[in-house]
């Protein structure tokens with residue numbers, strides 16, 4: 001038997017939706033749709049929901065499953081699952097009124113505006129269709145739109161992944177006569193945090209950030225319509241120093257011994273090298289306790305993430321080439337920043353650089369000497385950085401490390417994978433969005449009763465602390481996982 005929670009709402013009798021719990025027998029691979037039907041049969045519950053093809057093709061059965069968009073006909077039911085309607089006005093139970101988004105599509109004239117007869121060069125080529133094939137496979141289930149954290153906080157107008165994907169389809173079509181680039185900027189092209197949640201919930205695996213938003217940001221930069229003025233500063237820094245942020249004091253690389261003859265090297269990243277040198281020193285202390293030596297090579301530069309995420313691609317090749325030269329003879333390249341790690345793993349190969357990159361949690365999970373650890377009496381929770389959890393598929397290792405530390409009590413927050421708002425150029429370009437998202441996370445952290453939130457990204461770490469401070473919870477500390485590990489070795 002499993003328990004399933006379903007949101008119920010009937011306009012005639014309810015003022016707002018409420019959750020009802022049902023118990024049903026789970027059959028192997030039972031889908032949400034089967035579970036809803038089983039509930040209706042067993043309880044005569046009359047839960048209303050939409051479905052048609054039952055094959056993941058029509059998109060009509062979109063729901064929220066534990067807070068994330070999903071197709072009811074494809075998602076396997078789980079014990080204690082929470083089934084709710086998409087984030088649109090509810091008509092009854094799981095049936096929603098989609099007219100708002102349908103009207104928006106109509107008002108944006110999201111259909112091809114073209115007079116090919118006037119200009120024969122404008123015909124569609126195989127290459128154009130190859131580039132946009134994936135974007136055109138949307139089945140309009142609205143899972144992405146209902147799950148997008150920026151859309152849900154509604155701080156600023158943002159069309160969200162559904163509209164961005166739609167506009168991009170026409171922007172990249174040579175036959176299109178409308179100014180789709182301007183339209184994308186009006187709809188908040190620079191409001192996306194690059195969290196990747198839309199890809200994670202998309203039943204058709206459409207990478208809206210990478211294939212639509214990031215590409216349109218690059219086109220905007222090529223046409224002098226992007227990036228945001230705040231993003232120009234880190235570009236200037238990179239051009240002058242190789243680093244996206246200025247240096248507080250002496251850089252980490254210049255403070256430490258750089259070469260130990262190790263085949264393992266540290267990719268420091270800009271924040272750690274120029275602002276958070278103490279985390280680099282913490283790493284060296286932890287490694288020393290575990291008899292591991294690493295190199296911290298000189299000459300390394302920014303991974304290019306801030307440029308790629310904001311559409312400023314022209315400098316990236318040079319950065320990739322410099323880093324490849326520095327790290328090419330190492331067996332392992334360690335990262336302490338999820339954004340750097342994700343960029344090195346996912347973007348650098350397209351520029352011809354394939355290093356063996358490991359996040360610090362992947363590297364340390366089976367190497368920590370737990371006999372040398374003392375008890376750490378703290379309660380902690382863990383925030384999954386988007387570029388680590390979704391960007392690199394690393395969720396278990398940080399939790400396994402936390403579990404190894406004696407005395408630490410761990411409690412998951414409600415949605416540990418929800419974006420904190422630090423990425424995608426949002427923290428610098430749209431700080432009000434970053435702050436609102438970090439406040440959302442801060443409330444989840446507070447609800448766990450934790451003394452600290454642990455993460456593996458200097459940008460998330462800072463943004464989470466800002467959120468905690470702003471809701472008056474500055475006694476809760478935002479820590480890099482290395483700082484927690486090091487507590488056990490003090």
Ligand code: FES
Nearest residue numbers: 052054058059073
């Ligand atoms: S019923 Fe058609 S996609 Fe689920």
